[in-house]
Amino acid sequence: MRQYVVVEECYVPVGERGGLRFKVPGQVVTLDERDAKDLGKLVKPASERVVAAQVVAGPTVTDNEGTDDADSSAPTQSDNKDAWVDFAESKGLERSKAEAMTKAELVEKFGPK
Numbered sequence: 277m278r279q280y281v282v283v284e285e286c287y288v289p290v291g292e293r294g295g296l297r298f299k300v301p302g303q304v305v306t307l308d309e310r311d312a313k314d315l316g317k318l319v320k321p322a323s324e325r326v327v328a329a330q331v332v333a334g335p336t337v338t339d340n341e342g343t344d345d346a347d348s349s350a351p352t353q354s355d356n357k358d359a360w361v362d363f364a365e366s367k368g369l370e371r372s373k374a375e376a377m378t379k380a381e382l383v384e385k386f387g388p389k
Contacts, residue, residue: 277308280319281366288315302349302366323365350387360386 282288282303287296289311299305304322312319349366351359360382364374367386374382 277306278312279304279306279322280312280315281305281322282319283368284318286315286318288319300349301368302363304366353383353387357382 282299282301282305285298285300288299288305288307289295290297305319307315307319349363351363357379360379361371361374364377364382364386365371369386377385
């Protein structure tokens with residue numbers, strides 16, 4: 277089992293009984309290799325920095341309740357640039373490109389609309 281970042285909205289398997297949970301981009305999930313392979317490009321392996329950022333930020337939405345609001349896994353405006361770089365990377369932006377952007381640009385592109 278390892279951790280993956282959800283890239284596209286999808287249902288992922290949870291528990292031994294084969295249940296599914298709705299996940300949104302940016303959420304970190306734990307999957308076995310077979311389930312990750314079945315999900316294909318909907319998930320990507322999570323870097324240690326992304327996982328650490330999720331642990332610090334706390335849990336995010338774990339099912340479809342409340343997902344019609346802004347992305348609850350996004351950092352707040354008061355979070356530092358590193359948190360926004362990690363978040364942008366979890367959304368699929370290359371880390372080097374995210375690091376080249378200012379915090380204001382990251383908030384504009386990835387923050388609440």
